[in-house]
Amino acid sequence: MSDGQIVVRGLTKQFRTVRAVDDLSFTVAPGRVTGFLGPNGAGKTTTLRMILGLVRPTSGTATIGGQVYSDLAEPLRTVGAVLEASSFHRGRTGRNHLLVLCDAAGLPARRADEVLDLVGLAAAARRKVRGYSLGMKQRLGIAAALLGDPRVLILDEPANGLDPEGIRWMREVLRGYAQRGRTVLVSSHLLAEVQHLADDVVIIAAGRLVRQGAVAELTGEIAARRVRVRTPDPDRLLAALNGASAQRGEADLIHVTGLDTPAVFRAAVAAGIELHELTHEHADLEHVFLELTSGGAEIR
């Protein structure tokens, strides 16, 4: 099902003095949630806007299901997008905002009420956006994206302004979408959020691709084997672990790389060293991210 596949090839955007996106290529598969990660100013928003035909690439292409966005016959029924937090006329009601889009996409007014129900805004539907909280605006943005029941969802920092309950709700919506075989691309700087949500990640820094892969694969790779040990006798333990690479942390803490927990335990027991803690360290996406983007993460 290459139907909702997003393909970015050699995408480049040169603003006056800054190369915001630099020869970027990646693909986003349907049926999975893909996190789009990068430090601030990495070019995430510019990339998403180029995919959506809002920003003109200097060179390169971005296609959705094989078509450039502006060539899509029914854009809102193909792609739903949530970009900035508030792109609403403050004096218009939430429902009327959606009806304007329904008109443009040739969708029945019924769809506006359905998505308002879906995002939990039905009660505020006839109120002006002026009175909406940030979280409500974010929900309205998501409602607009879902309006055409699209095959592809593209969201730029959708968790901004949502409370924890809202974030959990959104996570479920996006996971449900991917499970129905659709494409979901979510940019975020909240790494923990993406780790819980995404199957794949695309990591960029300074406008360039750093890594693309499955979350499990990337975290597994970096995690390798890291063990955290506390002992009142760190010097003796370091000696007992000779050969393994180990680092002294603060006070009684040691980080061991290249050995698993049983190996460290056996070494300690053999040398008669008392242990206060022995844990396998899970590398989270944050480690991966920092490790991969260091050097490319300077503010531009």
Add this chain to the structure above:
Amino acid sequence: MIRLLRSEFRKIATTNIWWAFLLAVLGFTALTFAINALQAHSYLHQPPLQLPANIPPDQAAQIRADYQARGTLVVQAANLYTSGQYFGLLFVLLLGILVVTNEYFHQTATTTFLATPRRTMVIAGKLSVMVLAAVGLCLATTVLCVIAGAIFLSAEGASLALGEWAVTRALLLNLLAYAIWAVFGVGFGTLIRNQLAAVIVAIALYLVGSSIASAIIQLIAIVTHAIWLTKLTVAVPSVASQVMITGADLPGNPPQWLGAAVLIGYGVVAGGIGTLLTQRRDIG
């Protein structure tokens, strides 16, 4: 295209903008109608012209012709029936500007262009809806002015002059002026995306710019002794608009069609440049 028109129409209909503008236009129309009625009353009862003897004969003839022209019923009736035009056109210009700049001000341009990625279509939709809105505003004021004017003229004991071609022509040109200024407004809004800047520049150009431009042109004409240059004042949009709609041809003025041609020229140029810019711009 029908979808787009409905969408653009709903954008205007679902904010306060339409009734704010309607009220403003009706208010100014009522005001100018009152002033025009007072003026018409004095012109229709004007005494014969007394000119001092030292005026050169050709100039005197022109003043006399002008004086008589203003005193005719047709000119006054046309003026009454198109009351409020000066401010009506300004408001249409502003509405056209807001319809475009609102999209950037409220960042709705993003959703608009996501729904309709062909930006030329979006501009075309806005132009069409604005022309319709301008025609609507014009019809609303015209109907009210014709009713009030007819009552006034019968009270003056004058004929209504509604069948006169000059009056019909003034009404039609009024309609055309509204439509062209709407196009002009949309073009202007696409040229200057910053809402506040666009509105201020437009008001300044409309109210003051024309007098300054005509003053400069006339000054050049006097200094260079090239009187024909004064005819160039018609190149200033609001002067062209006035020339185009001056009820009947007053002697000494450039022809109406020239005013219309200049104004249409400006509308096409503004809309064309605005569309080109909108196509190339990055939205974000």
